[in-house]
Amino acid sequence: MANSIEFIPPAYSSRVEPESVARDMLRAGRAEIDELVAAGLPYEERAGVRHFDVNDLYNLGMYSGASTTQPELAFRMLFRFAGRPVDDLLRPKTWDFRVTLECAGCDEDAAWKLEEPDVVRFGGGVAGLSPLTGGRGTAEYSAMVTTTGARTPLVSPVLRRLTRDYLDAGYRWQMIPVPMQADYELVHALGATSCIAASLFLAERFRVAGYRAEARRGWFCGVLGGALDLPHACVEVEDDDGATKTVDIAKAQLAARLSPDTGPFQELCLGSIYNKVIPSTASGNAAFGHHECGSPLPIQVRADIRSARGS
Template sequence: MSAGGLHRSLALLYPIPARHRRADTGRAEAGQLLGCDDATLSDLVRRGLPATGEPGRERFDSRDLFNLGLYAGTGQSMSEQVFVFALRWMRARTEALLAPRTAAFSARVECDAPDGCGDAPRSVLARPLPKEYDGDLTDYATDPADAGDDDTVVSASPSLGITATLQTRGELLPLRSAGARAAVREFLGADLRWVKLPEDLQADVDLMLDRGVASCASASRWLRQLCVEAGVPATTRMGWVVGMEMVHAWVEIEDTDGVTKVLDPIFALFAAMAPGANPVFRDPDQALRTNRLVPTALAAGEPLARHSCGGRTVPARLTTKILPKVSS
């Protein structure tokens, strides 16, 4: 196979900074993830692909490998193949993006501290709020059953789980505000690439603008900023995506007709990468809220799951499944 695509992608790679790097992938798996042979992998290391360890036994950060493969354009990397499969729903007709959907939701947060869970553990999880978008939440239950619940977040000790049935629906509305349309066009015109980033960098707008690497949080924060600068009231919101188990962020604006509308900058970037994607995702004159969004009360950059123990905040492990339910 030609290594040209991987070489071009490597020239654009934003390497995971050393302070965030984790050597979690060996050579054999790295070659499989990139869809390349051993000689090509060695060549990529010589050209600057970050690695640790002696030659022939290097270890890599899986996020570097994912980001490198995603923009290789070979169709042979695991990240390209996963992306095409995960985003196949973006080819759907507009009516299918808006129609009511039903999904089984489950989420669990646990301590992920490397040294084990400490004293007085507490887990906190954002509550799904589909009613914010004309949806509904039924069969709602927490584990433990007596978890604290203030209708926006749930908390318990030491771990916490939520199960529910979600009803979601989409909405497509004309974007009336000239300022909002201009903001969307400016975003679409920027040379941005979605990449996997460490959690601490995902909401960093300056990094996005300096290096062209975007997460849903940084993209949403910047698009909100562009809207506000254009005189359009705007906020951000965090949530999940049905069928992708993906933590996601987007923008809400108050349009000139008084209606709150959704702008989804990362879905616009995804649509440029997904073969045959419905053009409505990148239409600057339309506000599309797909039926796959599950909102919470949190803003972009706020963690959907938190855990504290031993008197400090520690890493939280969030496991989420949001699976479409088929009517019997």
């Protein structure tokens, strides 16, 4: 199992999950955790308890081949939709969108900023908006956000070739800390990829080829009922027909990895938009939130996005 992934480098690793969490996630006993540690799984021992990086645990589970680990079961459930007819992804869909921002170490009231949903230019809408409010430590934002889909496949042979070259490069999708994802050269040097790393890399390749392109962040919706906040990014590029297209390269990779019958969805990811993604105003490696209090610690942004009743 340990040979199937690359572990998070020390500079980006956060080994805070106790061994009990590792056992639950991997459906493993102590002896099996011992074997993983002997094979190189990094850990830190505190008060006699081994602690691990949650990304390492997710990746071990994803590529274990056991079919019983929490990551395998979660991602299979997550991508069930990708094997179904894609028409349901093209209709308008409304989401109950709630975000909580937390500023650790904050000691004063100060202005907050959130990179908000950016759906209107893609045919969506925002209603019932409760603007970002808060003061010291925490802030909240909520709205009913409507997304929609449209088939707008890439028409440029150059863009399609560059996209296909990346898909064929053999990079292995892994859960990676957001700060590390911005260092896409390091991520790719490990043979791995992620949505932000892939989008930053591909946007650069598109620009080198003469196209206007930018990696943009957003939220992938309906993940385990809103309980899992996955960092998401894609590329927006101006195609030969003058239209802005969205290349969701990581979701195409994941769909191909997790289900054999996802061809139509993979094609949808190469230029089109679909209703399970809420784009934001944030660029590909930018933070979703900011607090003007002066704390050096990063803002924690937690999204709870659930399908609205009747949507």
